[in-house]
Amino acid sequence: MSGTHEGIDVGYVAKLACIDLTDEEKALFQGQLDQVLHYVEQLNELDVADVEPTAHAIPVFNVFRKDELGASLPHDAVVANAPSATDGQIRVPKIIDQ
Structure with missing residues (x-):
């Protein structure tokens, strides 16, 4: 597994995935994987002690409307719009x- 980052070998993973x-593809993908893992290592160097853990980068709020009674379509209009209706x-x- 020489030339791999953190022991992740693209050839081995491809074999497990039956790919x-x-x-040439192994060399290309191994290089790309190494670049991604190197970037993640850089992120691990950041001081995040004062950062509150979150599930999203920005606040997320429900945007559902209130469940209130309202006007419905008339029964005849609904049945008339159906592809097939009987009685x-x-x-x-x-x-x-x-």
Whole structure:
């Protein structure tokens, strides 16, 4: 595993994932992986002692509307819009789950 970062070998991971890579692809992906891991190591050097842990970079709030009663479509309009209807009921394809 020489030339790998932190012992992660692209060839070994590709074998586990049943992915055939050429030697050129292994070299290319290994270099890219090494660059990513090197960047992560740089992030680990930052002092984050005074930073509050969060799940998101910016505050996230629910944007749901209130669940209030409101006007509905008239029954006849709904049935008229259905692709198939009988006796005021919407017909749907029969689904048998086995």
